[in-house]
Amino acid sequence: MTEHVKERVVSLPSCVEIPTDGTDVWEIDARQLKIENRIASGSYADLYRGTYCSQEVAIKVLKPEQITREMLREFSQEVYIMRFVGVLSVFDSGICASSEFMARGSIYDYLHKQRGVFKLPSLLKVALDVSKGMNYLHQNNIIHRDLKTANLLMDENQVVKVADFGVARVQSQSGVMTAETGTYRWMAPEVIEHKPYDHKADVFSFGISLWELLTGELPYGLLTPLQAAVAVVQKSLRPTIPKHTHPRLRELLERCWLQDPSQRPNFSEIIDILKQIAKE
Incomplete structure (x- = not known):
């Protein structure tokens, strides 16, 4: 040392x-x-x-x-x-x-600094890795609260793991939590508004990260983080999904970032959907 x-x-x-x-x-x-x-x-x-x-x-x-x-x-x-x-x-x-040690660093750096791209099979594999990790956390009542591509780490075999649990919390017995935490571009509207929230806030953040994997672009790249947060809450702004996106992937994205948290899928369902898309 x-x-x-x-x-x-x-x-x-x-x-x-x-x-x-x-x-x-x-x-x-x-x-x-x-x-x-x-x-x-x-x-x-x-x-x-x-x-x-x-x-x-x-x-x-x-x-x-x-x-x-x-x-x-x-x-x-x-x-x-x-x-x-x-x-x-x-x-x-x-x-x-x-x-x-995750040799290839964060997905954020891979996309935005190395200009890496994920074709659909690789994208689905990464999304599955993340979903399985998040499903495990949620099954054990842990909410990550800051899920984003900067906190997704990749090894030399392109295996991706969820990282950075500095603001993660064990969900309260009531099932809801309060107080804003996380990063605006990936943050669920209920968290931005300081409303009670639960594990579905992570699902929203996953949806934004999945869009980022799909496009290689920064969410709301033309806006400041604060402008993006205001627009997400007041105007229900969401990233634009590319026209030629797989229909089931488009549907999954739209469900993940629904304004009503109770209508968003949980990660066990997300895993099933991603596996079905991969088989097609």
Whole structure:
């Protein structure tokens, strides 16, 4: 581990409370972790490539100078969700987490920076990967709340996994939640309006992401994020679906971003629809 990274692996403050079932097998031995080159940097954390017991991993290290109580709360939430789905480990000695390394990066970067394209068979495979991941979360009462292509990571075999659970939440017993979170271009209207919402908010975001996979374009690219949010709520604005889109895919898109959340499909139905389209 490089010296400047070692300095940032500090003791977890008492305010970081990560739920436990008494068998913390998610903790790892930091001595077995080798941190290599930095591959990305965000406002509150750096992302490094490295290895753990010869397995390639991605390591998120929080920036101590940027740490706030709210940030630590989000970090502990991300750790809890990701250990729940079995893809993350945490140093028992510091504010640092490792997860599987996804060599091809985010779908967002693939589409908008590398100008990659998905033909229908590949698009359906990616959409199925995402739907299966989201269906698993929803079956366990977890709402992602920030589903977008930047949070969909792809490995060298084009297997896609859902990532970034910093604002994910376990759904309340009432089945509804409040407070705005997520990213405007992908955000469901009920979330934008601070109305109670449930797991169907993720379905709306999936629909926008699916359109992005189909077109390779940024949702509402001619508008600012705030302008897009206002138009989605007040004018029921949705992205324009290309004319030659597969009819069943068009229907799925339109259902995913219906204004009434109860009318949107759930992910188990979305999986069935995508499989049927793939067979045609």
